[in-house]
Amino acid sequence: MTSFELPTYADVEAAAARIAGVANRTPVLTSRTLNELAGAELFIKSENFQRMGAFKFRGAFNALSKFSPEQRKAGVVAFSSGNHAQGIALSAKILGIPATIVMPHDAPAAKVEATKGYGAEVVVYDRYTEDREAIGRRLAGEHGLTLIPPYDHPDVLAGQGTAAKELFEEVGELDYLFVPLGGGGLLSGTALSTRALAPRCVLYGVEPEAGNDGQRSFRSGSIVHIDTPKTIADGAQTQHLGNYTFAIIKRDVNDVLTASDADLVSAMKFFATRMKTIVEPTGCLGLAGALNMKQSLKGKRVGVIVSGGNIDLERFCALAAV
Ligand SMILES: *Cc1c(COP(=O)(O)O)cnc(C)c1O
Numbered sequence: 001m002t003s004f005e006l007p008t009y010a011d012v013e014a015a016a017a018r019i020a021g022v023a024n025r026t027p028v029l030t031s032r033t034l035n036e037l038a039g040a041e042l043f044i045k046s047e048n049f050q051r052m053g054a055f056k057f058r059g060a061f062n063a064l065s066k067f068s069p070e071q072r073k074a075g076v077v078a079f080s081s082g083n084h085a086q087g088i089a090l091s092a093k094i095l096g097i098p099a100t101i102v103m104p105h106d107a108p109a110a111k112v113e114a115t116k117g118y119g120a121e122v123v124v125y126d127r128y129t130e131d132r133e134a135i136g137r138r139l140a141g142e143h144g145l146t147l148i149p150p151y152d153h154p155d156v157l158a159g160q161g162t163a164a165k166e167l168f169e170e171v172g173e174l175d176y177l178f179v180p181l182g183g184g185g186l187l188s189g190t191a192l193s194t195r196a197l198a199p200r201c202v203l204y205g206v207e208p209e210a211g212n213d214g215q216r217s218f219r220s221g222s223i224v225h226i227d228t229p230k231t232i233a234d235g236a237q238t239q240h241l242g243n244y245t246f247a248i249i250k251r252d253v254n255d256v257l258t259a260s261d262a263d264l265v266s267a268m269k270f271f272a273t274r275m276k277t278i279v280e281p282t283g284c285l286g287l288a289g290a291l292n293m294k295q296s297l298k299g300k301r302v303g304v305i306v307s308g309g310n311i312d313l314e315r316f317c318a319l320a321a322v
């Protein structure tokens with residue numbers, strides 16, 4: 001039983017109308033080589049071609065579009081060192097809303113610069129001695145800012161569900177769909193679209209092997225908390241699912257699978273060499289999960305969501321060289 005109201009597919013449709021003409025309608029890539037390798041027909045929804053390089057723009061723009069005039073004037077605050085920060089910063093810039101992003105003092109310079117480049121104010125904190133949520137909440141309280149969390153928010157997850165909506169509209173029903181899983185915003189939004197548009201599709205979340213809290217939560221029926229996992233999938237280093245995201249995942253998803261860092265590197269190299277597309281390690285979770293169970297996919301129509309492509313060239317080369 002949940003004591004709060006869960007978003008529905010109608011919220012995904014409303015989000016799709018809000019982001020239309022602002023977010024990119026990303027391509028669905030196919031590859032004969034990949035189909036031969038998997039023995040199935042694969043459809044790759046490529047959010048590495050989304051604005052700011054990841055699906056996070058969808059949820060961020062949807063959430064900020066719903067602000068009242070007072071909220072718009074006061075501004076938004078988010079805590080993130082990754083794609084959510086950039087999604088919020090870019091959405092705020094487009095909508096003319098002041099944005100404050102709380103980032104760790106040792107966040108990659110490129111990410112800090114990208115966030116500042118979108119006009120956001122960056123507040124740094126010491127990740128070993130300070131609590132970013134507390135800082136975010138204090139800023140929200142002192143300055144009347146609205147805090148938008150990276151995944152556990154109805155407008156954020158409804159926005160993320162628009163990627164799968166586009167996928168089903170473009171290719172029709174699928175037998176399987178594989179989706180990267182961190183805190184569950186993408187997977188829960190995808191689940192709303194899947195149950196509305198392809199009710200028989202088997203839907204899997206895929207998370208890093210080193211941080212299988214989502215799998216343990218799904219299989220045990222209550223949210224499991226873990227320490228920050230050590231994995232190259234930095235977009236999925238979450239410690240637990242959210243209340244909204246878990247309630248939907250529990251109800252609408254078929255299972256949660258895992259992929260190792262080595263699987264992610266193989267998928268990243270495949271995308272680069274055979275499909276000429278750059279995918280960040282977290283973005284490779286879906287394909288890695290699908291290839292791990294390819295025996296079960298023979299002759300099926302299989303969707304994969306590639307969630308993002310933001311990786312420094314130096315880091316990409318270092319991972320590819322291993
Ligand atoms: C945030 C992110 C994820 C995980 O999304 P959740 O909504 O937290 O599950 C996966 N891939 C990329 C590229 C991300 O930025």
